[in-house]
Amino acid sequence: MSTVESAGVVDTVGRAQATPDEPQPFAELGLREDEYQRIRDVLGRRPTQAELAMYSIMWSEHCSYKSSRVHFSQFAEKSPKTDRLLAGIGQNAGVVRVSDDLAVSFKVESHNHPSFVEPHQGAATGIGGIVRDILAMGARPVAVMDPLRFGEASHPDTARVLPGVVAGISQYGNSLGLPNIGGEVVFDPCYQGNPLVNALCVGVLPVSRLQNMAASGVGNVVVLLGAKTGRDGIGGVSVLASATFGDDAGAARPSVQVGDPFIEKLLIESCLEMYDAGLITGIQDLGGAGLTCALSETAAAAGLGMRVALERVPLREASMLPHEILASESQERMLLIVEPSKLDEVLAVARKWGVLATAIGEVMPPAADTGPRLIVDWHGATVVDCPPGSLADDGPVYRRPMRPPADRDLVAVDRAETLPRPADAEELKATLLRMAGSPNLCDKTWVTEQYDRYVRGNTVLAQPEDAGVIRLSEESGLGIALSTDGNGRYAKLDPYAGAQLALAEAYRNVAVTGANPIAITNCLNFGSPEDPEVMWSFGEAVRGLADGSAALGIPVTGGNVSFYNQTGMVPIHPTPVVGVLGVLDDVSRRLSSGFANDGDRILLLGETRPELSGSEWAWQEHRHLGGTPPEVNLVAEQALASVLRRAAEVELFSGAHDLSDGGLAQALLESVLRHGVGARVRLPDGLDDFVWLFSESTARAIVTVPRGHEAAVRALCEENDVPWQPLGIVDSKMDGLDVDGLFSVSVEEMREAWQPTLPALFDRSATPAT
Amino acid sequence: MSPRIGVVTFPGSLDDVDAARAVRLAGATPVSLWHDDSALRGVNAVILPGGFSYGDYLRCGAIARFSAVMETVVDAARGGLPVLGICNGFQILCESHLLPGALTRNRELHFRNRDQALEIGNTGTAWTGAFTPGQRIVVPVKNGEGCFVADTATLDALEAENRVVARYVEGNPNGSQRDIAGICNEAGNVVGMMPHPEHAVERLTGPSTDGLGVFTSVLAHLGATTV
Numbered sequence: 001m002s003t004v005e006s007a008g009v010v011d012t013v014g015r016a017q018a019t020p021d022e023p024q025p026f027a028e029l030g031l032r033e034d035e036y037q038r039i040r041d042v043l044g045r046r047p048t049q050a051e052l053a054m055y056s057i058m059w060s061e062h063c064s065y066k067s068s069r070v071h072f073s074q075f076a077e078k079s080p081k082t083d084r085l086l087a088g089i090g091q092n093a094g095v096v097r098v099s100d101d102l103a104v105s106f107k108v109e110s111h112n113h114p115s116f117v118e119p120h121q122g123a124a125t126g127i128g129g130i131v132r133d134i135l136a137m138g139a140r141p142v143a144v145m146d147p148l149r150f151g152e153a154s155h156p157d158t159a160r161v162l163p164g165v166v167a168g169i170s171q172y173g174n175s176l177g178l179p180n181i182g183g184e185v186v187f188d189p190c191y192q193g194n195p196l197v198n199a200l201c202v203g204v205l206p207v208s209r210l211q212n213m214a215a216s217g218v219g220n221v222v223v224l225l226g227a228k229t230g231r232d233g234i235g236g237v238s239v240l241a242s243a244t245f246g247d248d249a250g251a252a253r254p255s256v257q258v259g260d261p262f263i264e265k266l267l268i269e270s271c272l273e274m275y276d277a278g279l280i281t282g283i284q285d286l287g288g289a290g291l292t293c294a295l296s297e298t299a300a301a302a303g304l305g306m307r308v309a310l311e312r313v314p315l316r317e318a319s320m321l322p323h324e325i326l327a328s329e330s331q332e333r334m335l336l337i338v339e340p341s342k343l344d345e346v347l348a349v350a351r352k353w354g355v356l357a358t359a360i361g362e363v364m365p366p367a368a369d370t371g372p373r374l375i376v377d378w379h380g381a382t383v384v385d386c387p388p389g390s391l392a393d394d395g396p397v398y399r400r401p402m403r404p405p406a407d408r409d410l411v412a413v414d415r416a417e418t419l420p421r422p423a424d425a426e427e428l429k430a431t432l433l434r435m436a437g438s439p440n441l442c443d444k445t446w447v448t449e450q451y452d453r454y455v456r457g458n459t460v461l462a463q464p465e466d467a468g469v470i471r472l473s474e475e476s477g478l479g480i481a482l483s484t485d486g487n488g489r490y491a492k493l494d495p496y497a498g499a500q501l502a503l504a505e506a507y508r509n510v511a512v513t514g515a516n517p518i519a520i521t522n523c524l525n526f527g528s529p530e531d532p533e534v535m536w537s538f539g540e541a542v543r544g545l546a547d548g549s550a551a552l553g554i555p556v557t558g559g560n561v562s563f564y565n566q567t568g569m570v571p572i573h574p575t576p577v578v579g580v581l582g583v584l585d586d587v588s589r590r591l592s593s594g595f596a597n598d599g600d601r602i603l604l605l606g607e608t609r610p611e612l613s614g615s616e617w618a619w620q621e622h623r624h625l626g627g628t629p630p631e632v633n634l635v636a637e638q639a640l641a642s643v644l645r646r647a648a649e650v651e652l653f654s655g656a657h658d659l660s661d662g663g664l665a666q667a668l669l670e671s672v673l674r675h676g677v678g679a680r681v682r683l684p685d686g687l688d689d690f691v692w693l694f695s696e697s698t699a700r701a702i703v704t705v706p707r708g709h710e711a712a713v714r715a716l717c718e719e720n721d722v723p724w725q726p727l728g729i730v731d732s733k734m735d736g737l738d739v740d741g742l743f744s745v746s747v748e749e750m751r752e753a754w755q756p757t758l759p760a761l762f763d764r765s766a767t768p769a770t
Numbered sequence: 771m772s773p774r775i776g777v778v779t780f781p782g783s784l785d786d787v788d789a790a791r792a793v794r795l796a797g798a799t800p801v802s803l804w805h806d807d808s809a810l811r812g813v814n815a816v817i818l819p820g821g822f823s824y825g826d827y828l829r830c831g832a833i834a835r836f837s838a839v840m841e842t843v844v845d846a847a848r849g850g851l852p853v854l855g856i857c858n859g860f861q862i863l864c865e866s867h868l869l870p871g872a873l874t875r876n877r878e879l880h881f882r883n884r885d886q887a888l889e890i891g892n893t894g895t896a897w898t899g900a901f902t903p904g905q906r907i908v909v910p911v912k913n914g915e916g917c918f919v920a921d922t923a924t925l926d927a928l929e930a931e932n933r934v935v936a937r938y939v940e941g942n943p944n945g946s947q948r949d950i951a952g953i954c955n956e957a958g959n960v961v962g963m964m965p966h967p968e969h970a971v972e973r974l975t976g977p978s979t980d981g982l983g984v985f986t987s988v989l990a991h992l993g994a995t996t997v
Contacts (some may be wrong), residue, residue: 163880255830262781265781453883455788763878764879
């Protein structure tokens with residue numbers, strides 16, 4: 001506690017002018033000496049305690065993107081031009097048009113560090129934050145997804161983190177009435193001290209309801225809507241998100257916010273009602289950096305000033321000081337800009353839903369001499385007086401040093417293709433079953449059954465399908481497909497390729513539903529940007545993603561960067577997580593996975609090569625990570641997507657499933673287990689049986705073709721230059737999978753391998769009631 | 771004119787849109803009822819939908835029981851108005867003492883969402899007439915506190931009076947006593963169930979269309995022509 005606070009004196013602007021040499025704790029707040037000096041230059045005096053708190057959080061890595069910003073110009077430069085894009089990077093979330101009158105907003109964000117410190121609340125408020133971003137665009141949130149990455153499955157701390165994270169997502173998302181339609185659960189020791197808890201939300205809006213954050217209109221009222229402001233989450237972005245954990249992570253627990261999904265649900269309904277009644281001029285959610293961020297960003301976006309009476313903010317604790325109120329990250333709050341004539345109606349809607357709404361300030365014209373000012377008063381005394389743009393837009397920008405890893409060449413030649421392989425058919429079968437039971441490939445039901453996937457009644461596909469599909473219109477059948485993917489091992493071996501492989505997989509997962517991929521979002525999870533090797537991998541991943549977006553012809557609409565994901569000096573694998581959004585004109589024609597109909601032909605689409613470096617097989621069977629990841633071929637991905645989309649439109653396929661982690665072996669096993677319907681297959685010639693089964697070559701899918709459609713499918717593949725191989729036939733009389741000349745594996749054997757892994761690790765059932 | 775079926779929205783209700791859709795697909799007119807308004811707007815039946823009313827603070831359904839709308843619903847139910855409580859609605863009916871027993875934390879100690887096989891028991895209620903006794907249906911179940919408990923005498927009475935409307939089969943998802951998934955009051959006009967028939971009304975979005983029978987049942991009960 002500083003001397004000012006303990007003396008009970010509020011540090012006003014006047015006091016700051018009178019005491020220019022008072023020492024200030026800028027270093028403790030994460031500011032460098034030169035950054036502190038810049039603040040003094042901007043203000044022409046020392047900052048007040050409240051101003052110092054505001055600059056320290058707005059200029060933190062998390063808010064200012066100071067290390068990543070120089071790389072992001074690539075997205076704008078390389079991004080394909082499309083008239084679908086209604087809001088892009090820099091907005092609360094991207095918005096893309098999906099029909100003449102409907103648009104979709106979607107974005108993925110990280111809540112990694114809070115989820116390690118306090119798994120339940122960390123993960124819960126991660127959902128809360130991304131949902132408010134989507135809401136702020138004018139959209140009704142309609143679904144969420146969670147890409148999750150944990151340490152070793154059997155590590156004792158994973159048994160603390162995973163159940164807490166899953167319960168937090170379950171409790172918050174389910175209470176909001178948002179179906180959870182997909183995501184990932186991945187285990188790797190590199191995430192042991194730093195799990196990745198990313199959250200995606202998607203919402204839908206009439207094009208005409210698009211909102212913006214600008215606090216425009218001099219004289220308009222600034223309204224704070226939602227929960228009371230408390231002392232939780234102070235310093236969340238600067239303490240948690242912009243620094244590396246030491247051994248005292250538990251001490252950071254008060255920096256984690258505490259969520260109340262019930263209030264968020266009421267916030268959603270009241271905001272939507274206000275949008276529809278045309279009551280809102282501008283809106284911004286309060287997330288990281290709380291009121292500080294919302295006030296400065298809304299004012300800066302309008303190029304106007306703002307005057308706020310901070311004592312009007314409803315508090316949970318009356319003793320809170322101005323800098324605490326400005327920095328608090330209490331959840332479930334939105335900032336509204338409202339015309340004075342509409343204020344009463346806004347307050348009435350809030351009252352109807354039982355949500356607090358308080359007028360706290362006013363939009364001001366720019367000052368004649370000093371331009372727009374953000375002025376915050378506290379019981380009549382001014383505690384903040386600064387240009388809003390200096391907080392929101394003019395943070396420091398660093399071109400951090402970058403250096404490829406020293407061992408890059410050595411790792412590249414340490415290829416998994418030379419590792420010992422299963423020697424005979426019996427070992428192949430044993431490998432298939434061991435892999436299926438491994439934490440990364442096993443049944444994820446223990447996690448996904450904790451999520452409501454049915455609420456709102458528009459979920460057409462959800463986990464374990466390759467992508468989630470949501471119906472937007474019951475009348476027209478218009479819908480969207482979404483997938484998120486990432487592979488840290490691939491990105492570790494080659495971050496440029498790794499980012500493109502994540503993009504390719506998400507794109508393919510959307511395509512196998514028959515949807516047309518149209519937009520990209522991303523969450524870039526990396527170690528410390530102050531480590532040149534991490535920064536190099538970050539630069540490569542951004543370049544890969546930007547080039548991939550250009551090659552596929554779909555824009556990056558927004559995203560999130562999470563740095564400082566490391567334990568001590570050891571960073572996580574570079575982990576770009578990529579989300580792709582697709583459109584289905586008629587969701588009733590979507591393709592789903594799994595063998596279902598007797599006699600359907602099974603085809604393998606795409607080219608298989610001996611590609612095992614970075615694969616699930618190399619990792620699970622040999623704990624090996626080396627070589628170069630599978631070749632990226634975005635032209636082949638586009639061709640495959642064209643075939644899938646066309647076949648879905650004219651109903652040539654009865655099902656489709658993407659090939660990725662674990663290769664063909666895992667895809668066949670999952671297809672059998674989906675409905676418990678068996679199949680007889682014969683591996684094609686030309687490659688080793690083992691390579692057919694376990695290679696992770698990209699741009700591949702297995703599809704099932706009803707009898708009579710084979711010729712049309714072949715013609716379609718040839719027309720699009722997509723290689724295809726007949727694999728076999730769906731056979732309901734076959735118990736499980738018969739791989740001709742090699743082995744048979746029954747449904748029971750597969751289930752016994754695939755299902756018990758997560759329950760055995762994480763189940764904590766109570767004694768049954770009698 | 772098709773029957774008007776009220777769907778109550780409490781703060782925190784979530785499956786109200788789904789219940790209204792199911793009513794519409796069954797051929798009736800859904801009517802929105804608001805927690806803070808005791809008017810039942812001339813409806814012929816009422817559905818209390820799933821969700822987390824008032825955040826489920828204190829206890830699931832404990833606060834909803836005291837809402838303005840519930841005062842009228844409880845009176846009307848005692849007078850014979852068909853009332854269906856689904857999930858949180860079932861919890862509210864128990865808290866309101868329209869139905870016996872209580873719903874407690876799942877045996878698994880976490881929320882579970884799965885496609886659940888049920889065996890229909892009593893088909894003489896306002897909400898189950900479209901089924902046959904012993905019929906097996908599949909509808910989603912999704913709850914964190916769906917474990918039905920009551921004292922032995924109450925359980926025995928429920929069974930003796932044929933007031934078990936549905937039981938879990940092929941696995942009990944939450945530890946409910948005697949696999950009870952749904953029950954009715956003595957008159958059969960009030961039914962509570964943890965599973966969600968409103969999520970099984972369309973082939974495209976549900977595991978089956980078995981749930982539709984619950985909503986067509988009440989139309990038949992009301993003497994209307996159903997589609």
